[in-house]
Amino acid sequence: MHTSQNLAYAVQMNISLRLLRYVTAAADCGNVTEAARRLQVSQPSVSAAIAELEQMLGIAIFVRHHAKGVTLTPAGQRLIQGARLLLKHAEEFSNTAESLSDVERGEITVGCFPTLAARFMPSLMLEFSDRYPMIALHLEEGDHEQLMRDLAQGRIEMAITFDGEVPACFDTTPLLPLPPVAVLPANHRLARANDVSLTELEKEPLILYDKVNYVTSLFDALGLEPNIALRLKSFELIRGLVARGHGYAIDRVVPLTTTTYDGGHVTIKPLRDKLPPAQVVTVTPGAQLVRPAVRMFAAFVEAALQRAHLNDDGDAGEAASAA
Numbered sequence: 001m002h003t004s005q006n007l008a009y010a011v012q013m014n015i016s017l018r019l020l021r022y023v024t025a026a027a028d029c030g031n032v033t034e035a036a037r038r039l040q041v042s043q044p045s046v047s048a049a050i051a052e053l054e055q056m057l058g059i060a061i062f063v064r065h066h067a068k069g070v071t072l073t074p075a076g077q078r079l080i081q082g083a084r085l086l087l088k089h090a091e092e093f094s095n096t097a098e099s100l101s102d103v104e105r106g107e108i109t110v111g112c113f114p115t116l117a118a119r120f121m122p123s124l125m126l127e128f129s130d131r132y133p134m135i136a137l138h139l140e141e142g143d144h145e146q147l148m149r150d151l152a153q154g155r156i157e158m159a160i161t162f163d164g165e166v167p168a169c170f171d172t173t174p175l176l177p178l179p180p181v182a183v184l185p186a187n188h189r190l191a192r193a194n195d196v197s198l199t200e201l202e203k204e205p206l207i208l209y210d211k212v213n214y215v216t217s218l219f220d221a222l223g224l225e226p227n228i229a230l231r232l233k234s235f236e237l238i239r240g241l242v243a244r245g246h247g248y249a250i251d252r253v254v255p256l257t258t259t260t261y262d263g264g265h266v267t268i269k270p271l272r273d274k275l276p277p278a279q280v281v282t283v284t285p286g287a288q289l290v291r292p293a294v295r296m297f298a299a300f301v302e303a304a305l306q307r308a309h310l311n312d313d314g315d316a317g318e319a320a321s322a323a
Contacts, residue, residue, distance in 0.1 A: 029069075
C-alpha cells in the first residue's frame with residue numbers, strides 16, 4: 001500500500017490526533033524518551049503510539065537504532081509531513097472554536113441595509129474596533145430580502161435593517177424610529193417652508209429607492225397616488241438627481257450633509273402629515289444560535305444608534321435649514 005493510500009486509509013479509520021502528536025514528537029526529537037519528556041507522558045505511551053500507528057497503516061515509520069534513538073523511514077517522512085499539516089489545521093480549528101464562545105475576540109459578520117450602512121456603519125465600526133480590538137467585524141450590504149436570505153443561509157450573523165417581513169424563526173429587536181422626510185432640490189418652491197405635506201408633492205416626479213414599499217405605503221395611508229418617475233438602487237444617485245431638479249425623494253435616513261457627489265445641493269424637510277416612522281431593527285437567528293460576541297455587538301449598536309439619534313435631532317435641523 002502506497003503512503004498516500006495509507007494516509008487516506010488512516011483518515012477512514014479515524015486515526016486520533018493523540019497518536020499523531022506522539023509520533024510527530026518522536027520524529028522531532030529523534031528519541032522516544034525525549035519525546036515523552038516533552039509531551040509529559042510516559043516513554044511506553046509514546047512507544048505504544050508508534051507501534052499502534054505502524055500496525056494501523058501497515059508501514060514502518062521509524063528505523064530504531066539501539067541506544068541512538070530513531071530516524072524516519074521514507075514512508076515515515078511523508079507521513080510526518082502530512083501529520084504536521086493535520087495537527088496545524090487541528091490547532092487552528094481549536095482556536096477558532098474557542099473564539100466562538102469568547103465575547104471579546106474572534107470575527108463577526110454583519111449585514112446592513114445600504115442607506116443605514118452608509119449613514120451609521122463607518123463611525124460604528126470605528127468605535128467598536130477601538131473598544132474591542134480583538135474582534136474583526138465584517139460588513140455585507142443588501143436589501144431587506146437579501147439580508148434575510150443571507151441570515152437564513154448563515155452568510156451573516158446579524159442584520160441591521162428596517163422592520164419588514166421576518167421569518168418566524170428569527171428574533172427582531174427594535175432600535176429606533178426614523179420619521180420620513182422629503183428630499184427636495186435646494187431651489188424648490190417649498191425650500192423655504194418649515195415643513196411640507198405629501199399632498200403638496202403628489203403630482204411632482206418621485207424618485208424611489210428600488211424595492212422599498214414603505215414610501216408608497218405613506219401615500220396609500222393618505223389616499224394619495226404618487227407620480228413615480230424612477231426607481232433606482234443608489235440612494236446617492238437619487239440625491240444627485242433631486243439636487244439637479246429631476247424630482248424629489250422621500251427618505252428615512254438623513255445624511256449629515258446636503259451636498260451631493262457632483263456638487264449639487266438638496267434641502268431636507270420634515271413631513272407634517274401624521275405618518276408612521278420607519279423602524280430600524282436588528283434581526284438575529286434564535287437566541288440559542290447567537291454567539292456571545294454577536295449579542296455584545298447587538299447591544300453596542302442599540303446604544304450607539306440611540307446616541308446618534310439624539311444627536312441627529314440637532315443635525316437634522318441644521319440639514320433642513322441648509323441650502
